[in-house]
Amino acid sequence: MDKKILSTAGFFGMTAIVLGAFGAHALKKVLTIDQLATFETGVKYQMYHALFLLFLGLNAHLSHKIKKTILILTILGVILFSGSIYLLATNSLTSFDFKVIGFVTPIGGLLLIVAWSVLMIHFLKKKA
Numbered sequence: 001m002d003k004k005i006l007s008t009a010g011f012f013g014m015t016a017i018v019l020g021a022f023g024a025h026a027l028k029k030v031l032t033i034d035q036l037a038t039f040e041t042g043v044k045y046q047m048y049h050a051l052f053l054l055f056l057g058l059n060a061h062l063s064h065k066i067k068k069t070i071l072i073l074t075i076l077g078v079i080l081f082s083g084s085i086y087l088l089a090t091n092s093l094t095s096f097d098f099k100v101i102g103f104v105t106p107i108g109g110l111l112l113i114v115a116w117s118v119l120m121i122h123f124l125k126k127k128a
Contacts (some may be wrong), residue, residue: 001064005057005071012078013050016043019086027090035089042085049078049112056119066122073115080108 020043023036031039056062056070084105087098 001067001071002057005053005067008071008075009050009053009057011050012046012053016047016050019043019046030093031089035092038085039089042082042089045085045112046078046082049074052116061126062119062122066118070115070118073111073118077108077111077115080104081112082108084108 020040023031023039023043027036027039053071053074056067056074059067062070084098084101088102088105091098
């Protein structure tokens with residue numbers, strides 16, 4: 001499980017850097033300042049959660065079940081939250097109107113909140 005978590009952390013971190021560079025260079029020429037700021041929000045949250053997964057994978061105080069739950073919530077959360085933000089920020093570059101999928105952004109955010117909540121509750125319940 002730890003290998004899967006750490007691999008996912010590496011993938012999310014790597015793609016966040018690639019997307020951040022893409023946004024800073026290629027998209028800078030075709031998006032507005034507000035659209036770029038929105039895109040950067042997706043990149044930031046993806047990177048935050050790559051680091052979160054790195055912590056999760058390296059933590060020996062969590063059970064396999066808790067780690068698996070947090071991993072699934074985080075993967076789905078990043079895909080829905082950051083993924084939809086990327087699509088919404090670049091909406092003007094395509095013929096498809098990604099605003100129709102805008103409702104998934106808060107769902108992704110909620111999944112990320114739940115992932116952090118599961119971690120917090122686990123540590124609060126843990127006996128000293």
